[in-house]
Amino acid sequence: MTLAQIQHALGLGCLTPGLDLGREVTAAHASDLLSDALANAPAGGVLLTIQVHLNVVAVALHAQQAAVIFTWGMQPDEVVVRRAVEERLPLFAAAASTFEIAGELYGLGVRGAPSASRTGPGKA
C-alpha cells in the first residue's frame, strides 16, 4: 500500500504537498516518546504521534520512516514542515486520535514491529 493510498483511505491532510507519495508502506509505529520511536519504529514505516516538535523530523529520518502522521488534530509549526520538505519526508495530519488511525492502518494490513524486537527506555 502506498502513502498516497493510505492518505486517500484515511482522509489525511497532506502538510508537505509536492513530495512523492508512491513509497510502499507495510509497517507503522505509534509513540509520543521520540526516544522510543528512535529505538523501535520499524524502518520504512509510518510514525503516528501527537508530538509536533522539530525533533520529530530528525527522529523520523534517523529511524528511516517513510512518513509521519500527526494525530488528534496536532499541527506542527511552519519550521517543522519546512525542514520535512527539505528532507523529503512526507507529513500528514489527522483529526482522529492515534488509536483510531492505528486501527484504520491495521485494517489496511499495516503492522507494527514485533514485540520481541523492542529496545530502549523501559525495556527490562
Add this chain to the structure above:
Amino acid sequence: MIRVAADLHVHTCLSSCAERAMRPRAIVEAAVARGLGMIGVCDHNSAGNVRSVAAAAGDRLCVIAGMEIATREEAHVVGLFPSAAAAEEAAREVAASLPRCRVPEEQELVDADGATLGLEPLLLSVASAFSLEGTVDLVHRHGGLAIAAHVDRRSFSVPSQLGFIPTDALFEALEVSAHGARVGRAAAFAGLGFALTTGSDAHAIDLVGEGFVVLDVEAPCFRELALALAGSDGRECGIA
C-alpha cells in the same frame, strides 16, 4: 573567590510527590548541615513555596527561586530566577496553561515555619502548554536560567521525550541526576556546548544535597551563579 556547594534542584511539600516533611525549616537545616551554601527551590510548575524557604533560610543559605517546568512534550526544565517575584510571574504564566485535573494528593503551600497556608487547587505535576522552546523563552523573559533537568534519565527528560538534545536549544546548562553523576554519566553530555550541573532533585529530607555543584564565585547569589554557568569572569561551575 569563594567556593560554594549548591544543590540547585530541591522540591518542597508543594510537590505532591515529595515527602510532607519537605518544609522550609527542615530543608534549610538539612542543607546547612550538609555544607551547602545555596539551594534552588524547584517545585513542579510552581514557585509557591519559594518565599517561605527563603524566609526560613535568612542569611544562612542563599535560596534561588526556581520552578521545574513540565513542557508540553513532558520534558522537565528547571528555571532558576533572579528573584521570587520573577519566578512567581513565570509561574503565573505556567499555571494559566495547566489543564484542569483532579488533584489526588495534597500540594501544600506553607509559611516559613511549615504551617499550611492553603492547598494548590491545580494539579501541578502535569505537562504545561509550553513547548520546549517556549519554556526556555519563558524562563529567559523573566531573567532566568533554563536548565534541562536530569538529562540522563529515561523519563521526563529532553532526551527521553525528544530522542536527543536539540543542538540549537538555548539552555544555560544540562542537569545530570545525582545518581548519574555518581556513576559517571556526565561525560556523555560533555562537549555538546552546554554547562553541566547536577542536583539532588530531593523529594525527601535525607536526599537534600545528595547531588550538588561546586561554584567558584565572589558570593553565593543568582548573579554569580549565572556567571559561573556561563564560565564568565573567572567564575566556574563544576560537578563535585
